[in-house]
Amino acid sequence: MVTTRHQRSTQKMLPCSALGEVRVDQVLRALGEPVRLEIVRALARAEQPMNCGAFGLTVSKSTSTHHFKVLRESGIIAQYDEGTARYSELRTTELEQRFPGLLTAVLTAE
Amino acid sequence: MVTTRHQRSTQKMLPCSALGEVRVDQVLRALGEPVRLEIVRALARAEQPMNCGAFGLTVSKSTSTHHFKVLRESGIIAQYDEGTARYSELRTTELEQRFPGLLTAVLTAE
DNA sequence: GGCCTTGTACGATTAATATCGTACTAACCG
């Protein structure tokens, strides 16, 4: 069974932007970068949280960290720590509520 | 009656990217810039071609030219010349075909 | 022709972003 966000609330959730404060151009900018789009697509395929190392990105660790941070600050993903790993998940529901159809359209594309 | 694209085909259409060759991240990047998003929104509201001067942009002429070029090269707008004016229009249909729901979602946002 | 309008082209500058390496922290395992 997949752990839900609520169950994790006692754990180390990292601060992520309230989606109400995020503008759409910020989200588009965040998604308009190949590495970050790859991350988002992988999360969508997985349908469950993934730890940062599991993406098989071809960039350095520090560059990965940077991209995850951009995604988190633009409200696209949430992250929490578990042991030495940091897990990321798509904020699918919140995104859909704030920008209806956007994530679906981006994931559908091509 | 609104002039269609076909009727203008004998005029000076500028080369714009074939949408088949445009990747979604390029489109997202193009839309993720406030001035360009403003242009796209104005075109959507107008529902007809607008000349570049009609947008009331607060940037210089050369900067405008740059942004229109980015939008054109990413397949989002088409442009044609008429007299001394250059008109832009959204490639609504082609965009919808290539990236279903994307433009609508972006225009709906907020 | 001269002049205004509309917009481009080019080059320079500045600002933003992507990238990396190194040093570091925290959790776990022996």
Place this chain on the structure above:
DNA sequence: CGGTTAGTACGATATTAATCGTACAAGGCC
């Protein structure tokens, strides 16, 4: 404790992108 794992933080660099000013081109008008 020391070593390993997973990832961050910081500082540097390199690349990309936004911005502008000036010079230019083409159409329309007198």
